[in-house]
Amino acid sequence: MDCLLELVLEKKDTNSKARAGYIDTDHGRIQTPIFMPVGTQGTVKAVTQKSLKEEVEAQIILGNTYHLYLRPGTEILEKAGGLHKFMNWDKPILTDSGGFQVYSLSELRKLTEEGVKFRSHLDGSEHFFTPEKVIGIERSIGSDIMMVLDECTPYPCEYDYAKNSKDMTTRWAVRNKEAFENSEPLYGHKQHLFGIVQGSVYKDLREQSARELVDIGFDGYAVGGLAVGEPAEMMYDTVDFTTDFLPEDKPRYLMGVGRPENILENIARGIDMFDCVMPTRNARNAYLFTSRGYLAMRNARHKEDFTTVDPECDCYLCKNFTKAYLRHLFIANEILALQLASLHNLRFYLNLVTKAREHIIAGTFTEWKNETVKIISKNVNSTQED
RNA sequence: GGGGAGGCGCCAAAGUUGGAGAGUUGGGGCGGACUGUAAAUCCGUUGGCUAAGCCUUAGGGGGUUCGAUUCCCUCCCUCCCCA
Numbered sequence: 001m002d003c004l005l006e007l008v009l010e011k012k013d014t015n016s017k018a019r020a021g022y023i024d025t026d027h028g029r030i031q032t033p034i035f036m037p038v039g040t041q042g043t044v045k046a047v048t049q050k051s052l053k054e055e056v057e058a059q060i061i062l063g064n065t066y067h068l069y070l071r072p073g074t075e076i077l078e079k080a081g082g083l084h085k086f087m088n089w090d091k092p093i094l095t096d097s098g099g100f101q102v103y104s105l106s107e108l109r110k111l112t113e114e115g116v117k118f119r120s121h122l123d124g125s126e127h128f129f130t131p132e133k134v135i136g137i138e139r140s141i142g143s144d145i146m147m148v149l150d151e152c153t154p155y156p157c158e159y160d161y162a163k164n165s166k167d168m169t170t171r172w173a174v175r176n177k178e179a180f181e182n183s184e185p186l187y188g189h190k191q192h193l194f195g196i197v198q199g200s201v202y203k204d205l206r207e208q209s210a211r212e213l214v215d216i217g218f219d220g221y222a223v224g225g226l227a228v229g230e231p232a233e234m235m236y237d238t239v240d241f242t243t244d245f246l247p248e249d250k251p252r253y254l255m256g257v258g259r260p261e262n263i264l265e266n267i268a269r270g271i272d273m274f275d276c277v278m279p280t281r282n283a284r285n286a287y288l289f290t291s292r293g294y295l296a297m298r299n300a301r302h303k304e305d306f307t308t309v310d311p312e313c314d315c316y317l318c319k320n321f322t323k324a325y326l327r328h329l330f331i332a333n334e335i336l337a338l339q340l341a342s343l344h345n346l347r348f349y350l351n352l353v354t355k356a357r358e359h360i361i362a363g364t365f366t367e368w369k370n371e372t373v374k375i376i377s378k379n380v381n382s383t384q385e386d
Numbered sequence: 387g388g389g390g391a392g393g394c395g396c397c398a399a400a401g402u403u404g405g406a407g408a409g410u411u412g413g414g415g416c417g418g419a420c421u422g423u424a425a426a427u428c429c430g431u432u433g434g435c436u437a438a439g440c441c442u443u444a445g446g447g448g449g450u451u452c453g454a455u456u457c458c459c460u461c462c463c464u465c466c467c468c469a
Binding site: 036038039040041045046062064067094096097099100101103104105108120121122147150152196222224225226227228229235253254255256257258259262274275276277278280281282283284285286287296298299300330333335337338 | 417419420421423425427428
């Protein structure tokens with residue numbers, strides 16, 4: 001089995017657990033820590049592939065097994081030659097398994113030991129997902145990094161439920177791994193498989209889960225089931241605790257996180273990879289992240305503000321347009337607003353992790369992180385009033 | 387010039403056989419939320435005040451009535467048809 005993926009460590013921070021490194025895939029190198037834009041349905045909403053590559057400088061993006069299976073379906077994906085060719089994206093792709101939909105579509109699914117039965121949110125039709133079936137779909141998609149099928153538990157989550165769920169996720173992980181080893185990539189490039197640590201906010205369950213998954217052996221390890229409503233400190237504690245049980249030479253991926261400050265805090269706790277819908281979804285809802293804090297672009301106070309959104313940002317929006325213009329586009333419900341804002345937020349996230357990486361390598365990470373978190377987590381206006 | 391229809395909140399409409407009205411629906415405005423995307427979505431708010439209450443308010447003015455947004459008179463305005 002020639003599928004092992006390694007995280008090559010370049011530098012470890014001395015004051016924190018932050019790491020800088022890289023991961024090589026057949027579609028190119030990923031420098032870590034990294035943020036991965038979410039492209040659920042084979043598109044990062046409102047951003048072209050050209051822009052993702054040349055302006056955001058995304059190194060890897062996400063796709064979603066559940067959504068791509070429903071539409072366009074594996075037959076089309078296979079005829080297209082896989083998702084890379086279908087969407088004309090030649091850099092790495094990671095696919096989530098549908099485990100998040102177990103959480104987010106909880107009213108439309110039924111869980112059993114064998115798998116999860118979904119009623120399609122599109123047409124109500126029934127579909128049964130098992131670890132084996134999900135691996136098959138991810139082969140059809142051709143993602144560079146495939147995620148195992150897991151159960152993302154909600155918060156709060158009773159201990160007994162969390163334990164049973166974690167145990168099932170571990171049993172599913174075994175089946176995922178077997179299905180992975182018993183199948184082959186379809187398009188000539190290597191595919192890798194990540195396990196997902198569960199256990200809600202219970203440390204003993206997180207430890208068990210991590211140890212069990214490491215025993216099974218994966219190309220990388222994700223921390224799942226967080227950022228589902230628990231306090232940020234609880235998320236940080238859980239991550240901090242969990243990463244101690246994960247191998248140093250494998251990538252660590254915190255699923256679904258998060259706000260810019262969440263990302264920096266979790267880099268400090270030993271995470272290498274992040275994804276989140278927040279930069280794109282919030283962009284479409286007129287909420288912009290900047291190096292000085294966040295901005296609600298629909299607010300009337302920007303009506304006559306002819307300054308740039310973020311003077312420290314090098315994106316197309318910030319180099320060419322004013323807050324007043326962007327606000328006008330949002331108020332007028334113009335599509336360009338969504339495009340410019342999405343581009344900006346993604347560029348901000350990529351710039352943020354790039355800076356984090358530079359500071360880790362320079363040995364100045366912790367100080368920079370602490371200062372940056374204070375600034376970027378505030379509303380820009382209240383920052384100015386300070 | 388003649389005939390007809392109609393004017394309610396910031397806007398556009400609904401409704402009211404005379405009694406629930408600061409009150410319906412949509413839009414707009416203002417504010418908030420969003421974390422492995424059922425999301426260009428969702429939520430709150432949107433007359434005033436000395437604020438568990440009170441006041442003002444249905445084109446303007448007047449009248450009938452215990453009671454009028456509703457009925458009558460008059461003036462103003464908008465739209466449609468005819469000349």
